[in-house]
Amino acid sequence: EAGVAQSPRYKIIEKRQSVAFWCNPISGHATLYWYQQILGQGPKLLIQFQNNGVVDDSQLPKDRFSAERLKGVDSTLKIQPAKLEDSAVYLCASSPLGDRVSEAFFGQGTRLTVV
């Protein structure tokens, strides 16, 4: 089974520029997560989709971050404009629905450096 795919793997941009990340979850997984992981910290949930609807975006800085999940499959996360403190790894994860679900499957992440 193919894993969670993310692109690009690395991105360097100047502050105030915009950037977009793409995620293709595991086929059939209804839940998709975007996490931000700053060096030395745990992943912080930015937004969670269930199918193509947002169920949690309480920690998403909505003045600069946006995300969408097209047709309940692929997802994009955008930052506009970027700030220095946005430098982090952006991780996408997916999981199937169900009460017995215990595991989230992660992609390799996109390492963003804002200079």
Add this chain to the structure above:
Amino acid sequence: GQSLEQPSEVTAVEGAIVQINCTYQTSGFYGLSWYQQHDGGAPTFLSYNALDGLEETGRFSSFLSRSDSYGYLLLQELQMKDSASYFCAVRSSGGYQKVTFGTGTKLQVIP
């Protein structure tokens, strides 16, 4: 909201046993997971506890006490490749299942 506490760093000798503790505060607790992350890699799932007690998976075991809001990951017969960061993560419910990660414990295995 949710909060999780773990030790920031642990050092242990190859072949030994190490325990990484996690205490949590959350509403709508559903279960506690453990993930391993090597430097530059993605988090990978290790174990999950929804009920009190010990779950064993090879060299790794995980324990949960719901009444104490506490869990731990036990790694036995440590190998050098076990050097990584270990995160506990709370799965909470409330209409949808949300996974919140702790700050992580960096384990260094030394010869």
